[in-house]
Amino acid sequence: MSTARAGKCMSTARAGKGMSTAAQRQHHRPLHGLWLSFRVFLGHYRRAPLQAGAILLGVILSVVLLTAVKSINENARSSYREATAPLSSRAAFTLLPAGGKAYLDDEVYFRLSRQGLKLMPRLNGVMTDDSGRRFYLDGIDIIAATSIAASYTSTSAPGTSTPAPGTGPASPLSANLDLGSLLTGAPVLLLSQSQLEKVSAKGALKLKGQAIELIGLDDALGLGSATVADLAFAKQALELPHSLSSIEVLDNIPLETFKQQLSAAGIDESSLDILQGDNGAALTELSGSFHLSLKAMGLLAFVVGLFIAYNGVRYSLMKRTRLLLQLRQLGVGQRELLGALVLELMLMVIFGAAIGFALGLWLGQGLMPLVSMTLEQVYGARLLPGHWRPGWFIEAFGLSAAASLFACIPLMARLVATPLASGRHQAANQGFDVKMQRLQLFAAAALLLLALIITLFEPGVSQYLREQQLTRLLPLYSLGLIALVTLAAPLLLPSLLARLPALFGKSGVIRPGLGQYLIAELKVLAPPMSLAMMAMLLALSANIAMTTLVVSFEGTLKVWLNQRLHADIYLRPGDSHMPQVMATLENDSRISASYRQYSSPALLNGMGEQQQTRFRLLARDSISVRETSTLKTFDAALWQAMQAGGRQILINEPMAQKLNLRLGQRLDITVGGKDVSLEVAGIFYDHGNQQLETLIEETLWQQLGLSPIPMSLALSCNGCDAEQLADTLAGELELSRAQIFSQQNIKKIAISMFGRTFEITASLGTLTLLVASIGLFSALSMLSASRENPLARLHALGVSRSELLLMSAAQMLLMVLATALLAIPVAWVLGYLLIHKVILLSFGWSLTMDWQWLPVFSAVGAALLSAALALAWPLWRQSRRPLIRSLQQEAN
């Protein structure tokens, strides 16, 4: 080292006293100070690993749920693109029977197959085993399915390489399938491995005394929760030997070419309803709001996790206040110090994000069955297994790095910039806190005002969006509203907590002495606690709101089902059986009344985003129309005209919402090859149904010349045992139990099905609460740890340990309770918005809000529990070491 350099060092050194040669050496290389500080910090964390742990925990938790949700959403979207049905690739067209028929004849499939088309025939239906368990059976041609998966054309031409052996796609061929049994119609069902475990846990299956063999296929084949059988068995089990439900055309050909092939095969085009594949676009759009809400949950958890990390950083900085000062006094520059702190933070973020990412992928995998259940029940979509992409990690890391830098740099900068002389001054900090609180209060007020304005203008805006055909923005818009409230509520909290001591102080209930100390200390504790409390507030209110939504949905559904299902027994014997069944039942004395329902696909012209919108036209006899239509609104005059046999129609709530249809509007409809114009007489509730459906009277159906054979019959029997009569009728009419249901049966299925609809949302809510509890625990325990010195001082002054414990407990519980108290109204508002805005706008169902206290108390209980744990631990630790060491602890 040259003397010139040394001199420069000396002259730039701020404090000559205590300056070491090491510090001199560092100072002439700018990065040296940074490096030195960084090494000092490492030493600090080695002594206090808990502080590093808290920061890491926060980063990990914030990345876990974010990644899990990301992987779920991305998987689902790629599944929509790649496949819509199990064991088949994407269909270019799906052929369904037209004109109100339930099934296609096998002959259609044979003829098309002779055209050389790549086809997938399907027969679907409900199969009931001997013990009454019901399965929605997906009957397919297993050979068509496996060869579609395996078939490829091989070519070799100059410059192209032939595929290496064994590179074919995963297909059921590589699974352990007993094709011999499948093709000969042995009772074999194929399930995904996970589904198999579920089903077989409930005992063996039997059909007509014959044991049904269950075979589990790799989840990678994307069966989801489907129960697949070869047509050989499906046709027996469903008793439909010559029928198919649908045929998928897998060749990628234009519609015109396909129509030519239809006519070449001698098939009447009008006997088929040809659905064009859309690459999963419809599904992606349909389920958009669902994925958005998952994403919102993920982001919420991310924010909560960041709170934890921020809190950890804050605590560790506080613990290092003196250390930082010493480093500065040794001549380390402010920038270098800040650089070292940032470097330290970034390392933690990288490390935490990596762990969180891995855990998140694992969690996403675990949650997948719940998600696929929801997607299948609500949207009829099936999930394929997916693969994570490195991009997700970059995204998760980038987001956490940016957010933590944004949150922590001001904190670090403030600390680093603290004037050397003024060492440790609480006053400055407190002034800052007060300023902060005012700012937060102001922001909260502004956000709430904005939310209020949006709510007030919502009908107008959503009307406008619908008119502009921007309906897909509606869920986004309503979630935006929720975001405003979610942001505003935590910002209110610090002010509330700060006012808490004053509230008690003025009330006069507090006795002088320790009681007043308690209140006084609360003032100091509240600001550092408010961040953790904010996270808790968010998680609590989200959890309660979500539970309220689920409870409300179930309640509404039950009420609605009771109205909707007026008969005791429902029959669906199929087109060929129906006339015979109707004739047999006509004079049956056990039956007091019978009702009919017809169904046909139809097209609505000139409404909505597309030129033509596909929907289902149902018809019921007029008693059923009157008794089972749970109308949301109706036009009295039109409703009367409809009952008198006029050309009116009822539409379901999702259809009215999506297409922005109003009472009295005329709908131009194409059904069964005819055009007809009908007036909207009413809008009926259709909870749990995402499809567009309409209802007309039987007489109008007949006038339109549609299929005279009802799709289903409903029977009433005065006060009979419906379940027993259904059994008897099944025998007499030679129907399988898959074709005849009692009312209780249907209700049970419907409720259990929709119970699962929100399972994933509820589980994410619980996970968020869990994250927040961990956050609260870490914040509280760090806070308690920092209070070892004052508590030890009190103890030394003669306050007993139990009194200390009581005092601390009172302080913490006061804060937690105050938070919970704020969480309840916030949860109510969130629940209200979820039910009346998000669900209505994205699903088209209006639900009755059902507020229950039990989930509220259990969520608050969870928060209190984690608070109690966090409190007990530092006190317990303190009681186990010498008082003097606690007294030596660096006080805040």
Added chain:
Amino acid sequence: MAFCKKIKTLPLMLPIMLLLALLSGCGEPVTTQTQNSQIQDSSGMGELMSGDITGFDKVKPTTALSFPADHGPHNNFRQEWWYLTANLTTASGEPLGLQWTQFRVALKPLNPAPEQEPDPALNQAAQSDNSWQSRQLWFAHAAVTRKNSHIAAERWSRGHGALAGAGGSPFAVYLSDWRWQSQTEALFPASLAVAHSGDKGTLAYRLNLSSSSPLQLQGDKGYSAKSADAGLASHYYSAPFIHIEGEVLLDGSWQQVRGQGWLDREWSSAFLGLKQQGWDWFALRLDDGSALMLFALREQNAKSFTHANRMWPDGRSQKLEVISMSPSDYHQGYPVAWQLNLKDKSAGENNGTGSELNLKVEALNPDARMALSMQYWEGPVRISRGDSKSDSDNKGDIDSKSDSHIGEGYMELTGY
């Protein structure tokens, strides 16, 4: 060819075996590895080929073939195929090869052990051709090979009279829109139409086939042994002299083609010995108007089992002895060029003249791998005069100058 096919069945049968394994439910998950390694350790394969054939019909030397009945399927034999190869020339003189094969595999025997089939009603229904319940699995392969390209495609179907099958009057062999359609109960005259378009190319041809030569029964009156101890065998007959005219879709346009084809019919329930690795099979047409069927079943650590039969359009045939078969060139592990030396079994004793047949066989396109769900090599070959094995100057039946073209045909290589 049929022979080869049989052997082919071995490698071919690997995928089929996958299927069979599936059928019999005995499979560990099978992945396509190199066939050799599979054969070496494949107890599964051995079981399949020699194992559970209870309930299937067996090939017997005493069975006399009868036509047209034997053109149709033999549902209670385990495997069966209709196998056409053709060497054709376009109007502009470009040589090309075509292949069409339809396979049938019985997944379950007609009369299995009683405990295997609990519901007799099911089994009965499964015997009908027009039921969704079937014991049969059908699949078909097709390929078009040119000097610089080779396109292959496959189709699968369950057994169902409306989807895939063979037989009838007039006779037909069909699977979706691929169809051999005869005009009568006899095989010829007939038409064959195949079309496939996939991601990697389009393959299509429409052919008219006729033959006035009698059918040739291979082996001993159609009983074709597949191993030295005659434990394995098939029923096998051929139509080696088929005149073909038609059109093939080449580079997007239909082109007229004409040439010669060869049909093999073969069925069996057990083909392969445990030690047999695969086969090399040749269907050769020589310029002197004769045709030569030659196959070798390769065995581990043992001499291959070979068989050769020379046939003439008037129905005559003559068994030849295979003196040697040696590969002279390889492509991606497949021996795509051969030196074949054969000898008339009776020649030595009779007149000692022209008893040897020495042929050099080379692939038109060495890259004729069938990269389908079963992998094998199948493609057209050119034949030229080969080197004599013996020192004496060869004055074979084939009058030839050195390296001159003396015929064409097809080659199939499996188990590599």
